[in-house]
Amino acid sequence: MRVTGTGHASMRIDTAAGSILCDPWVNPAYFASWFPFPDNSLLDWETLGRVDYLYVSHLHRDHFDAKHLREFVSKDATVLLPEFPTSEMEDELRALGFTKFLRAPNEQVVELDGGLKIMIQALTSPTDGPIGDSSLWVEYDGVRLLNQNDARPTDLTVFAELGHVHAHLLQFSGAIWYPMVYELPQAAKTAFGKQKRERQFDRTWRYIDDLKADHVFPIAGPPCFLDDALWQFNDIHGDEGNIFPDQSVFLSEYAKVGGTNGIVLLPGSVAEVTTSGATTTHPQPVEEFFANKTAHLEEMRERKRGVIEAEKASWRHPEIDVLAGMKRRIEPLLDESIYLAKGVGGPVRFDLVGYDGAEVESIVVDFPGKQVRPYADEKVRYRFRTERALIEHLLHIDEVDWVNSLFLSCRFSAARIGQYNEFVYAFFKCLSTERLQYAEGWYDEHERAVDAEDVTLGDWVVQRRCPHLKADLTRFGIVDGDQLTCQLHGWKFDLPSGRCLTSVGHKIRAARTQTP
Numbered sequence: 258m259r260v261t262g263t264g265h266a267s268m269r270i271d272t273a274a275g276s277i278l279c280d281p282w283v284n285p286a287y288f289a290s291w292f293p294f295p296d297n298s299l300l301d302w303e304t305l306g307r308v309d310y311l312y313v314s315h316l317h318r319d320h321f322d323a324k325h326l327r328e329f330v331s332k333d334a335t336v337l338l339p340e341f342p343t344s345e346m347e348d349e350l351r352a353l354g355f356t357k358f359l360r361a362p363n364e365q366v367v368e369l370d371g372g373l374k375i376m377i378q379a380l381t382s383p384t385d386g387p388i389g390d391s392s393l394w395v396e397y398d399g400v401r402l403l404n405q406n407d408a409r410p411t412d413l414t415v416f417a418e419l420g421h422v423h424a425h426l427l428q429f430s431g432a433i434w435y436p437m438v439y440e441l442p443q444a445a446k447t448a449f450g451k452q453k454r455e456r457q458f459d460r461t462w463r464y465i466d467d468l469k470a471d472h473v474f475p476i477a478g479p480p481c482f483l484d485d486a487l488w489q490f491n492d493i494h495g496d497e498g499n500i501f502p503d504q505s506v507f508l509s510e511y512a513k514v515g516g517t518n519g520i521v522l523l524p525g526s527v528a529e530v531t532t533s534g535a536t537t538t539h540p541q542p543v544e545e546f547f548a549n550k551t552a553h554l555e556e557m558r559e560r561k562r563g564v565i566e567a568e569k570a571s572w573r574h575p576e577i578d579v580l581a582g583m584k585r586r587i588e589p590l591l592d593e594s595i596y597l598a599k600g601v602g603g604p605v606r607f608d609l610v611g612y613d614g615a616e617v618e619s620i621v622v623d624f625p626g627k628q629v630r631p632y633a634d635e636k637v638r639y640r641f642r643t644e645r646a647l648i649e650h651l652l653h654i655d656e657v658d659w660v661n662s663l664f665l666s667c668r669f670s671a672a673r674i675g676q677y678n679e680f681v682y683a684f685f686k687c688l689s690t691e692r693l694q695y696a697e698g699w700y701d702e703h704e705r706a707v708d709a710e711d712v713t714l715g716d717w718v719v720q721r722r723c724p725h726l727k728a729d730l731t732r733f734g735i736v737d738g739d740q741l742t743c744q745l746h747g748w749k750f751d752l753p754s755g756r757c758l759t760s761v762g763h764k765i766r767a768a769r770t771q772t773p
């Protein structure tokens with residue numbers, strides 16, 4: 258089995274029974290904030306795009322690049338489609354000209370022509386990607402590969418049960434706006450970033466250990482930030498709180514925990530994976546590339562400046578009345594929302610900075626009051642500050658997912674009182690009736706699901722499943738005194754009170770072992 262690195266989470270898998278192109282991403286995403294790193298725009302995409310199968314793991318724009326899919330991927334390719342709860346991915350691909358779809362039943366092995374086998378695991382909680390993320394398992398001629406990309410299943414048992422895996426490709430770096438955009442003292446930001454960076458690596462080691470594949474390929478990040486306004490997010494400034502470590506950092510951190518089977522794919526690198534080993538060829542020596550990372554980014558920044566400027570010029574729509582537009586889009590959804598609105602539980606304020614950089618319009622999305630209105634000097638739970646032009650653009654294109662556009666762009670700052678509130682982001686990624694109804698139904702089921710099984714962890718008896726996304730706490734739970742940490746996403750719980758210390762809601766059932 259041949260695996261060609263094509264940048265970020267993207268790869269082309271070639272076997273004698275057919276080829277699969279995964280997550281090809283080339284054009285900047287999220288308001289021109291994210292670019293693939295290392296640069297993959299100079300690959301021979303005409304050839305790479307002539308494939309038998311296309312797999313897009315989910316709709317995040319660093320995995321689903323509509324422009325690139327339209328221009329470079331063969332419309333004769335059969336799309337291997339995860340079993341997602343909504344039809345959005347299929348609809349978007351059809352709109353791009355794809356007509357052949359194979360809907361892969363969740364977690365079931367499908368045999369394609371010539372003996373090529375695949376299995377797709379779809380994750381469908383409202384917090385998994387834009388309502389859905391997935392992993393692809395491939396087997397041909399005894400060689401097995403798992404492209405986990407950035408999916409975060411509770412464990413990898415379903416893949417491990419299919420036999421020993423030879424190539425495991427997974428995310429290790431950050432892909433979020435936390436903590437950089439928060440209005441916090443630099444020292445606090447660095448401390449939070451450091452914790453996050455460590456947690457990302459811990460999670461990666463756990464997945465690697467779950468599968469014990471012969472070879473581990475760090476993929477799906479980090480992106481690079483080429484706009485001058487975001488340049489500081491690249492991990493080239495010696496900031497230990499930077500959440501975007503690159504593949505060379507992965508290799509050195511992995512070595513510290515005894516990992517010796519890591520393989521970095523540059524765009525254009527080719528790994529031939531067999532049951533007995535892997536040989537890899539690179540377009541240039543990997544160490545040399547990373548030693549010159551800053552120069553690579555600087556050169557790329559100059560080359561892409563025009564692309565960024567052209568995108569920026571398309572965001573302003575002065576004819577749009579933002580307050581009226583937000584009212585029209587958001588108020589009907591506030592009316593429909595029970596769980597998410599209750600979960601947010603307070604007003605969320607948007608401070609929109611005008612074109613002159615001075616004038617600010619303050620708008621509140623009032624979740625308890627179910628309305629969008631001008632800010633009225635009240636205390637708010639969350640405050641976002643961004644350019645008015647970005648919101649104008651979101652309204653102009655009728656964007657239903659503000660996480661998959663505004664928030665991932667990192668072109669905003671944020672402040673909040675109290676804990677992280679996942680419902681805020683869940684709501685702003687569900688700005689359509691279809692998505693909102695799905696998320697509401699999911700939380701409804703989830704809240705009502707009685708998870709009766711308890712387990713003993715140290716001096717505590719706790720419910721077996723994590724109140725966040727049901728990770729098995731016998732594997733992911735670490736008790737330290739009166740605090741439990743679930744290592745899947747790092748959420749913490751105060752055991753005497755059951756209170757979740759990381760997010761609003763999500764109480765855990767816990768009692769001391771000696772309590773009758």
Ligand code: FES
Pocket residue numbers: 723724725726727728743744745746747748
């Ligand atoms: S499942 Fe997310 S922290 Fe436990």
